[in-house]
Amino acid sequence: MRRFRLSTLSLSAICLFLLAAVMPAFAAAPTVGSQAPDFHLQDQKGDWHTLETHKGQWLVLYFYPKDFTSGCTTEVCTFRDDIAKLHKAGATVLGVSVDDVKSHSEFAAKYHVPFPLLADSEKKTATSYDVLANHLGMQYARRETFLIDPTGKIVKIYKDVDPEKNSGQVLADLDAMKAGKA
Structure with missing residues (x-):
């Protein structure tokens, strides 16, 4: 009888441990009206950025899968233009992918990117914004954009982004919001 209790207690402890380990993966995805999740990431120049650093201004936080790929190059160049x-x-504007600082530095230099590209190589920010994806064993950030107001609230989420149109959509929505039409 005692052996059964120890086994049940041990099994319960193991289950609680495993549940605690996977719970962050089931955290609620950010939604329109919610506070944007904070981040602490380095850009292509080695400078650090946080949500707090950009408080008081409109923020376009766009996630993209990988430096030097066709869609990501189109998107970064559209935002650049x-x-x-x-x-x-x-x-x-801040671009974010799970590539490292060196990759971002080379990507930004090649395409003359005038805004920060943030390296989320630990994938914490992509996870907190619920954009981390897996395909054939490779993890990457899905192409999604978050428009964040000066108080740090998410006011618009763009899913399934068209890399050629994303910047124009953001501009149109930003103008409408500032004019009180959205």
Whole structure:
């Protein structure tokens, strides 16, 4: 009888341990109106960025799968080409992928990227924004964009992003929100 109790107690402890280990994976995905999850990531120049660093301004936080791939190159170049319009609208742009700082540095240099590309190589930010995906054993950030207001609240989430149209969609929505039409 005593042996059964020890086994049941041990099994319960193991189950609780495993449950605690996997619970972060089931954390609620950020939604429109919720506080944007914080982050602490380095950009291609080695500078650190947090959500708090960008508080008080509109923030376009866009996730993309991989440096130097066709869709990601299209998207970064579209944001690059629209950066003056985005700044005029009061927005800061940050790109995020799970690539490292060195890869971002080379990618930014090749395509003359004038905004920070954040390295989420530990995949914590992609996980907290619920954009981490797996395919054939490879983990990457899904192509999604979060428009965050100056108080740090998410006001728009773009899923299944078209890399050619994302920047224009963000600009149109930002203008509408600032004009009180959205």
